[in-house]
Amino acid sequence: MVPTNYYVILSAILFGLGVLAFIFKRNIITIFMSIELMLNAVNLAFVAFSQALGKLDGQVFVLFVIVVAAAEAAVGLGIIILIARSRQTLNVERVDLLKL
Amino acid sequence: MPKYPMLEYLWIVPLLPLLGSAANGIFGAKWPNKIVNWVAIGSTGLSFLAALKAVREFFDYFAENHHLFQKAFFTWIAAGNFRAGFDLQMDQLTVVMVLVVTGVGWLIHIYATGYMAHEGGYRRFFSYLNLFMFFMLILVLAANYVLLFVGWEGVGLSSYLLIGFYFLKKSASDAGKKAFIVNRIGDFGFMLGMFLLFKTFGTLDFAALFAKADPWPADAMGHLGTFTIASLLLFTGACGKSAQLPLYVWLPDAMEGPTPVSALIHAATMVTAGVYVVARSHILFTHAPTAMLVVAIVGCATAFFAATIGLVQRDIKKVLAYSTVSQLGYMFLACGVGAFSAGIFHLMTHAFFKALLFLAAGSVIHALGGEQDMNHMGGLSKKIRWTYVTMLTATLAIAGFPPFAGFFSKDSILLSAFENEYGGRNAGYALYGFGLATALLTAFYMFRLIFLTFHGKQRYDEHHVHVHESPNNMLAPLMILALLSIVGGWLAAPAFLPGGTDYFAKFLQPVFGGVEVAAAQAGARSLELWLAGVAVVTAFVGAMVAYWLYLKRPEKADGLVKSMNPAYTTLLNKYYVDELYAAVVVKPLLWISTKVLWKAADVAGIDGTVNGIAEGATAIGDGVRHTQSGNTRSYAVWVVVGAIAIIAVIFFWPFGGKTVIGMVR
Numbered sequence A: 001m002v003p004t005n006y007y008v009i010l011s012a013i014l015f016g017l018g019v020l021a022f023i024f025k026r027n028i029i030t031i032f033m034s035i036e037l038m039l040n041a042v043n044l045a046f047v048a049f050s051q052a053l054g055k056l057d058g059q060v061f062v063l064f065v066i067v068v069a070a071a072e073a074a075v076g077l078g079i080i081i082l083i084a085r086s087r088q089t090l091n092v093e094r095v096d097l098l099k100l
Numbered sequence B: 001m002p003k004y005p006m007l008e009y010l011w012i013v014p015l016l017p018l019l020g021s022a023a024n025g026i027f028g029a030k031w032p033n034k035i036v037n038w039v040a041i042g043s044t045g046l047s048f049l050a051a052l053k054a055v056r057e058f059f060d061y062f063a064e065n066h067h068l069f070q071k072a073f074f075t076w077i078a079a080g081n082f083r084a085g086f087d088l089q090m091d092q093l094t095v096v097m098v099l100v101v102t103g104v105g106w107l108i109h110i111y112a113t114g115y116m117a118h119e120g121g122y123r124r125f126f127s128y129l130n131l132f133m134f135f136m137l138i139l140v141l142a143a144n145y146v147l148l149f150v151g152w153e154g155v156g157l158s159s160y161l162l163i164g165f166y167f168l169k170k171s172a173s174d175a176g177k178k179a180f181i182v183n184r185i186g187d188f189g190f191m192l193g194m195f196l197l198f199k200t201f202g203t204l205d206f207a208a209l210f211a212k213a214d215p216w217p218a219d220a221m222g223h224l225g226t227f228t229i230a231s232l233l234l235f236t237g238a239c240g241k242s243a244q245l246p247l248y249v250w251l252p253d254a255m256e257g258p259t260p261v262s263a264l265i266h267a268a269t270m271v272t273a274g275v276y277v278v279a280r281s282h283i284l285f286t287h288a289p290t291a292m293l294v295v296a297i298v299g300c301a302t303a304f305f306a307a308t309i310g311l312v313q314r315d316i317k318k319v320l321a322y323s324t325v326s327q328l329g330y331m332f333l334a335c336g337v338g339a340f341s342a343g344i345f346h347l348m349t350h351a352f353f354k355a356l357l358f359l360a361a362g363s364v365i366h367a368l369g370g371e372q373d374m375n376h377m378g379g380l381s382k383k384i385r386w387t388y389v390t391m392l393t394a395t396l397a398i399a400g401f402p403p404f405a406g407f408f409s410k411d412s413i414l415l416s417a418f419e420n421e422y423g424g425r426n427a428g429y430a431l432y433g434f435g436l437a438t439a440l441l442t443a444f445y446m447f448r449l450i451f452l453t454f455h456g457k458q459r460y461d462e463h464h465v466h467v468h469e470s471p472n473n474m475l476a477p478l479m480i481l482a483l484l485s486i487v488g489g490w491l492a493a494p495a496f497l498p499g500g501t502d503y504f505a506k507f508l509q510p511v512f513g514g515v516e517v518a519a520a521q522a523g524a525r526s527l528e529l530w531l532a533g534v535a536v537v538t539a540f541v542g543a544m545v546a547y548w549l550y551l552k553r554p555e556k557a558d559g560l561v562k563s564m565n566p567a568y569t570t571l572l573n574k575y576y577v578d579e580l581y582a583a584v585v586v587k588p589l590l591w592i593s594t595k596v597l598w599k600a601a602d603v604a605g606i607d608g609t610v611n612g613i614a615e616g617a618t619a620i621g622d623g624v625r626h627t628q629s630g631n632t633r634s635y636a637v638w639v640v641v642g643a644i645a646i647i648a649v650i651f652f653w654p655f656g657g658k659t660v661i662g663m664v665r
Helices: A004-024 A028-053 A057-087 B012-030 B033-065 B092-115 B122-141 B145-163 B170-201 B206-213 B226-241 B250-256 B259-268 B270-280 B282-286 B289-310 B316-336 B340-367 B385-399 B405-418 B424-454 B472-487 B490-496 B503-515 B522-552 B554-563 B565-572 B574-625 B632-652 B657-664
Strands: B069-079 B082-090
Touching (some): A004 B632, B012 B033, B033 B069, B033 B092, B069 B145, B082 B092, B082 B145, B092 B259, B092 B503, B122 B145, B122 B259, B122 B270, B145 B170, B145 B226, B145 B250, B170 B226, B170 B250, B206 B282, B226 B270, B226 B282, B250 B259, B250 B316, B259 B316, B259 B340, B270 B282, B270 B316, B282 B289, B289 B316, B316 B340, B316 B405, B316 B424, B340 B385, B340 B472, B340 B503, B385 B424, B385 B522, B405 B424, B405 B472, B405 B490, B405 B522, B424 B522, B490 B503, B522 B554, B565 B574
16 A cells, blocks of 8 residues: 555645746647646545545546546647647747737 | 884895895896996985885884894804894994995995996996995894804905906906905904804894893903903904004005995995994993903004005095095094994994095096096196085095084094093093094195195196096085085084084984993083184194195195105005015915915825825836736746745744634635
């Protein structure tokens, strides 16, 4: 049995990596992926606590998060494609006028 | 039908001029001058007739009830135990005042239709003039101090409007403001006096207040008791309104107004309101011997002071203005020595002859096409004969020659001053001495005016000025007033006969009652004759000096001016009082207003705070605006920073952390 602490620490590391990538990466796709990474880090923590506490609430939350993430990916990728078409770039530094 | 219909509806008397004023003021714009005339003269004339009827009814009423008539029409202010109503009253004093105001006012209205015929703003003038009549009647008919104060302020307003009638002229609008502001100083004292009276006696109704005050012990001489303070405060108001030292400065400047205004407001009626108030409050004043002495001294000093300035003025209206100030001083002198009826008597005769003097001066100015400087007149007696005759009558009256009106009123004042009871015998002799000296000066400057204007060489350019006698509607009031200036004093004349009485004093006996100094006691008869003789000789000497200096040897007058140059310049510049006030009062006040109140308090303080807050908000917004860079990654950083901050609060905030965690749980 792996102690819960390990999962939580792994989750925190993944989340931290996600945050750092979110801040420092310039490519929109990469930023998007870092968001997914943060979501999944949180999912991991949920599942770990669910296991430790013997309750199903955490797992239900994870399912919700996955659904929302899927929807978000659909919308987000649509936006990214539009940005790529209009700006001919995926660099967020170039996308700073708040309009397409 | 009520028994005394006019007294029951006494409000009609003041209402009529108000209606005239409103009609001319609101609807008169399209009316020809003729209709404006009819409205103005008609409303005041009807008011005069109504007043006559009311006076007649009052005599019946008095014969029956032996006390004043008073009626409350409606309650105007009621707050706590304070009540101020629209209450009018009629007693012997009111009778004199109402008849003088409506009668002389009506004559002056008639005169003004001729005088103002070629002036712009015709209906505005008559609207204001009627408005003045309304407020003046409220003032004299009021049965309490509050309503009196309404009239008091109202006549001040009308005076302001009429002094500044030619408002495009800077000097006229300045004079209007000066009159208003100087009066405000006096009114402040008047209001404080009213507050003190209400605090002490709990009412401001004349009848109730005086009934309560009468049994109280009088203040001791030199002691500042309630009576003394209240009287002095009321007298401050009277000083402002009646142009006494030190608040007289507005009256000479008020001559910027049209001449009928000078005659009506600034000679015959409004400026006597202060005398009226003092006489009306005589019960308060007689309980305060110190205040009486102050009134007498201020009156006497003003009379003398103004007369000396009048000696050298060149403007015909300015001479008359200082003469008015001086004569008002006489009236206060009379009140101050306890001879209220003598003061009111002089008020009445003065209303006749001073209104006449002003109207005649107006006729002279009219004849010369607007010339007011006496140095550019002379030799007019042949050309405008009627004006000359009437003006000479008024001059003889004011100088105090028997049997003209001024002789009797001035004589009774001087006699009362001689017998003064307040402040001792020596004070009385001093007051008498200055009064007599003023009589000498009065005779001198009035005859100087006559000689410079009507006699001697002609000093105007005949090619430019077409001298013409005034129309009949101007001459008729002059003649009526001239008649009144002769016979107006005869009411007191029998006092000189063996066993005769002063009918005027007797008439006012019910009002002034026991406080009246008996001017015509049997033992005083020979004294009175002596004093009258001295006064006549004095007046004669004054007139002769004027004759000698200005007619016989005009070069002597110039020589005298040269030899007494410093004194002459001082008088010509009115003792530099205006300059003194400007330096001591006006300049510092303007400085404080500009530098402290305006620049420091208003601009820097109040505006500074408001604008500062607005500017601060702008600056903060301007700073924060830059965080919205449009750069997505910087937003991401803010999100992270915010998240970290919230977590930090939850875990490390010393006071709220646990609660927040509790809420999460």
